[in-house]
Amino acid sequence: xxxxxxxxxxxxxxxxxxxxxxxxxxxxxxxxxxxxxxxxxxxxxxxxxxxxxxxxxxxxxxxxxxxxxxxxxxxxxxxxxxxxxxxxxxxxxxxxxxxxxxxxxxxxxxxxxxxxxxxxxxxxxxxxxxxxxxxxxxxxxxxxxxxxxxxxxxxxxxxxxxxxxxxxxxxxxxxxxxxxxxxxxxxxxxxxxxxxxxxxxxxxxxxxxxxxxxxxxxxxxxxxxxxxxxxxxxxxxxxxxxxxxxxxxxxxxxxxxxxxxxxxxxxxxxxxxxxxxxxxxxxxxxxxx
Amino acid sequence: xxxxxxxxxxxxxxxxxxxxxxxxxxxxxxxxxxxxxxxxxxxxxxxxxxxxxxxxxxxxxxxxxxxxxxxxxxxxxxxxxxxxxxxxxxxxxxxxxxxxxxxxxxxxxxxxxxxxxxxxxxxxxxxxxxxxxxxxxxxxxxxxxxxxxxxxxxxxxxxxxxxxxxxxxxxxxxxxxxxxxxxxxxxxxxxxxxxxxxxxxxxxxxxxxxxxxxxxxxxxxxxxxxxxxxxxxxxxxxxxxxxxxxxxxxxxxxxxxxxxxxxxxxxxxxxxxxxxxxxxxxxxxxxxxxxxxxxxxxxxxxxxxxxxxxxxxxxxxxxxxxxxxxxxxxxxxxxxxxxxxxxxxxxxxxxxxxxxxxxxxxxxxxxxxxxxxxxxxxxxxxxxxxxxxxxxxxxxxxxxxxxxxxxxxxxxxxxxxxxxxxxxxxxxxxxxxxxxx
Numbered sequence: 001x002x003x004x005x006x007x008x009x010x011x012x013x014x015x016x017x018x019x020x021x022x023x024x025x026x027x028x029x030x031x032x033x034x035x036x037x038x039x040x041x042x043x044x045x046x047x048x049x050x051x052x053x054x055x056x057x058x059x060x061x062x063x064x065x066x067x068x069x070x071x072x073x074x075x076x077x078x079x080x081x082x083x084x085x086x087x088x089x090x091x092x093x094x095x096x097x098x099x100x101x102x103x104x105x106x107x108x109x110x111x112x113x114x115x116x117x118x119x120x121x122x123x124x125x126x127x128x129x130x131x132x133x134x135x136x137x138x139x140x141x142x143x144x145x146x147x148x149x150x151x152x153x154x155x156x157x158x159x160x161x162x163x164x165x166x167x168x169x170x171x172x173x174x175x176x177x178x179x180x181x182x183x184x185x186x187x188x189x190x191x192x193x194x195x196x197x198x199x200x201x202x203x204x205x206x207x208x209x210x211x212x213x214x215x216x217x218x219x220x221x222x223x224x225x226x227x228x229x230x231x232x233x234x235x236x237x238x239x240x241x242x243x244x245x246x247x248x249x250x251x252x253x254x255x256x257x258x259x260x261x262x263x264x265x266x267x268x269x270x271x272x273x274x275x276x277x278x279x280x281x282x283x284x285x286x287x288x289x
Numbered sequence: 290x291x292x293x294x295x296x297x298x299x300x301x302x303x304x305x306x307x308x309x310x311x312x313x314x315x316x317x318x319x320x321x322x323x324x325x326x327x328x329x330x331x332x333x334x335x336x337x338x339x340x341x342x343x344x345x346x347x348x349x350x351x352x353x354x355x356x357x358x359x360x361x362x363x364x365x366x367x368x369x370x371x372x373x374x375x376x377x378x379x380x381x382x383x384x385x386x387x388x389x390x391x392x393x394x395x396x397x398x399x400x401x402x403x404x405x406x407x408x409x410x411x412x413x414x415x416x417x418x419x420x421x422x423x424x425x426x427x428x429x430x431x432x433x434x435x436x437x438x439x440x441x442x443x444x445x446x447x448x449x450x451x452x453x454x455x456x457x458x459x460x461x462x463x464x465x466x467x468x469x470x471x472x473x474x475x476x477x478x479x480x481x482x483x484x485x486x487x488x489x490x491x492x493x494x495x496x497x498x499x500x501x502x503x504x505x506x507x508x509x510x511x512x513x514x515x516x517x518x519x520x521x522x523x524x525x526x527x528x529x530x531x532x533x534x535x536x537x538x539x540x541x542x543x544x545x546x547x548x549x550x551x552x553x554x555x556x557x558x559x560x561x562x563x564x565x566x567x568x569x570x571x572x573x574x575x576x577x578x579x580x581x582x583x584x585x586x587x588x589x590x591x592x593x594x595x596x597x598x599x600x601x602x603x604x605x606x607x608x609x610x611x612x613x614x615x616x617x618x619x620x621x622x623x624x625x626x627x628x629x630x631x632x633x634x635x636x637x638x639x640x641x642x643x644x645x646x647x648x649x650x651x652x653x654x655x656x657x658x659x660x661x662x663x664x665x666x667x668x669x670x671x672x673x674x675x676x677x678x679x680x681x682x683x684x685x686x687x688x689x690x691x692x693x694x695x696x697x698x699x700x701x702x703x704x705x706x707x708x709x710x711x712x713x714x715x716x717x718x719x720x721x722x723x724x725x726x
Contacts, residue, residue, distance in 0.1 A: 016324050018722050019301055020349020020448045023389075026397070027437050027447070029430040037410055041298040045711070059700035093346040096331035105330045114307075116323050116553045139349060139448050186459045187648050216453055216459040217447030220342060247539060 010055035010149065011039035013074045015067040016122070017060025020139040021085040025057070028142030029086075031149060037284035053078045053125050054148065060085040061094055062123040066116035075129045082148055084133045086273065088124060088140040089283075093138070095122045108242070136289045138222035141208055144289065152289045157209075160226045161201035161219045165210040167191045174250045178259055193248050198259050202244045203229055203237055227285045291317075293702070295710045299408070301350045302721025306689060306710050307685055308554075313699030318689035320682060320714070322558035328726035332672050337363060337664045338642065339567060340672070344660065345449040347674065348722040350393070352449045353440055354653035355660070355674075355723075357522070360453045362649030362660040364657035367455060368638040374455035374633055376522060381443040381626055382450060383521040384551065384619045389436025390654035391572070391616040392481070394718045395488055396429035399609050402712050403491035410470065425484075432481045432616075435473055439623060442466050461716025467627045474627070478620045478691040482586060485613040485703025499705070501714070502604035504695060507531035508567045510574035510601065513650055513657040518583030519575060519618060521652045528563055529578050529582040533601045536563075541650040541659045544675060558724035560682040567687055569719060570680040572611035577601035582614065584621035590614045604690050607718040642667045653677055655720055678724040681717045688713045 022042045039049045056078040062068055075081055086092040125131060135148045147155035158164045170191055175196035192199040192213060201219035205226045212221050229237040238260050245256045295306040303324040328347055329348050341359040345352035357379050397409050404411045409426045437447055444450025452459045496502055510529040528537040537547055552559045562568060582588050591614055649660040656677025663670040692713045696706040697702040
């Protein structure tokens with residue numbers, strides 16, 4: 001036991017989320033011998049984060065008043081805070097709830113006795129506390145988790161998902177329209193944009209090793225914008241995606257624009273708070289893994 | 290009156306138990322799910338075709354089940370029938386989910402209870418066999434990773450899969466990938482069995498110590514599975530009476546005729562019953578409803594279970610042992626499936642988006658999961674998620690109350706009560722993220 005106690009310690013605080021980040025962390029089993037896991041209710045029955053814990057990983061969005069309390073209390077006793085996953089950083093898929101047309105319906109459910117009170121909207125973690133490192137992804141891969149824990153400076157990745165995908169871009173295959181979101185037939189080895197899919201891997205942050213696009217699903221941008229766009233407004237990011245499609249396809253620009261800006265946020269479901277409403281400052285790229 | 294509140298850990302999501310005690314009696318036991326994100330509401334207006342990517346995010350533990358249920362619901366709306374290959378790939382996906390989940394529940398969630406540890410990572414020093422190259426935790430994690438690798442192989446992304454699509458799947462499984470996976474399955478099956486044997490032993494010792502496999506009375510059981518062997522990707526939900534007689538068998542669109550649903554003021558999750566009777570879903574329900582596992586090792590374990598406890602078996606700690614049987618089954622069944630060709634051309638049929646209503650059913654690790662969508666103008670007008678954990682809510686509360694009675698007297702409340710609460714809840718392996726969405 002004494003040997004284990006000298007290892008660096010970390011805690012995992014799960015706010016309102018799906019536990020996918022935690023499951024990914026469990027998949028990254030290499031930490032078992034290198035770190036001491038002091039708090040993670042999913043796998044450890046300890047009901048408080050011990051004082052002087054070195055690293056706090058926070059996943060999930062801030063959805064209710066108990067989330068706010070637990071988050072603020074947790075950062076008091078740790079040295080370093082890492083925001084993990086798209087919900088903690090950008091609201092994630094659950095932030096689809098931040099729409100006037102459904103908020104009313106949603107809030108009608110909120111006022112129950114004996115239960116944590118739901119906030120009017122979901123918030124990212126850094127709306128309440130300072131974050132030292134952002135680890136976006138839905139969820140981040142085990143490799144990314146290990147990099148965040150052991151040393152982000154040594155992590156090597158392409159700047160975009162496109163750079164890690166390996167599908168060939170063809171000059172003479174120019175679709176005239178976007179195909180449906182998910183039509184079954186996908187040609188192997190050929191760029192999904194050439195096949196008419198609304199893939200945003202060309203400007204989405206790399207590091208995931210293109211785990212969706214390689215098996216044939218368009219990138220939905222869960223890791224957010226690459227370094228080139230992360231400190232800019234969403235317009236610049238959208239414009240860049242638009243340009244890629246104009247260069248590679250004959251799809252009418254309005255069709256792309258509509259798809260990118262659809263109120264139900266076609267593919268940008270993961271980035272809603274940051275990039276559709278634009279009311280939060282951007283994160284400095286040095287702090288994003 | 291004394292009110293005790295027990296925070297819960299080693300389960301998926303945020304929940305707690307509240308117990309009221311008066312004159313040595315447990316007068317109330319509530320299971321409170323305390324989070325909600327509102328999937329049912331915020332998916333309204335979403336393009337229907339995006340549901341298979343959005344709904345896995347309901348839960349990172351049960352994501353594969355949501356992915357497949359979502360695709361099946363949309364196929365029901367659009368009236369398309371996927372080719373055989375696609376059905377096989379989806380079954381493999383669900384088997385991957387079963388391996389991952391049952392290994393997590395057995396080794397990470399409940400094994401520590403058998404020896405009084407707070408987590409499997411703390412068990413290493415006391416339980417590791419010095420002859421073993423890898424610690425107990427590492428072996429358990431490796432067994433569970435087999436499920437993750439299988440989901441990655443069949444589903445693309447490793448937590449929130451992407452390869453099941455309306456009308457089929459995006460691709461089959463190449464021989465090379467299948468062979469690599471087979472090698473891993475063959476290597477890890479004996480490790481899984483060895484860990485499960487150890488688990489069974491620890492459970493027997495625990496039973497000796499606490500004096501029971503669970504005091505709760507018999508219940509009804511619900512599962513979507515086959516009669517002669519397990520089926521995870523079937524079209525029928527079955528209900529078994531406490532006496533072992535099958536009471537109902539129905540397709541998912543008829544669930545309202547058989548199941549009653551009610552909300553409560555103290556939890557974001559509701560409760561289901563079958564004609565007013567307490568229902569149980571999850572591993573024990575499936576094992577009680579199926580005649581054999583159809584694979585050699587799993588059938589060996591099943592025989593051991595039935596010869597000891599009969600069939601249907603009712604003590605709630607058997608849920609845990611049944612998970613082990615299913616873990617072994619999922620390994621063996623996947624080996625069977627991957628040995629066949631899974632790489633032919635016909636992976637999907639075309640479809641047209643159209644309006645209507647549809648139901649998608651799968652047997653998730655926690656029981657039958659239904660997605661029910663209404664589509665208008667290609668957008669989701671309403672979505673309903675009928676979650677297996679919700680079927681277990683009344684059973685969990687009844688079992689908590691019964692367990693409480695063992696540890697509460699007029700003189701004192703035993704410290705063992707908190708442990709009993711943990712054991713009872715974990716036997717049902719509830720998923721709060723799913724139950725509340």
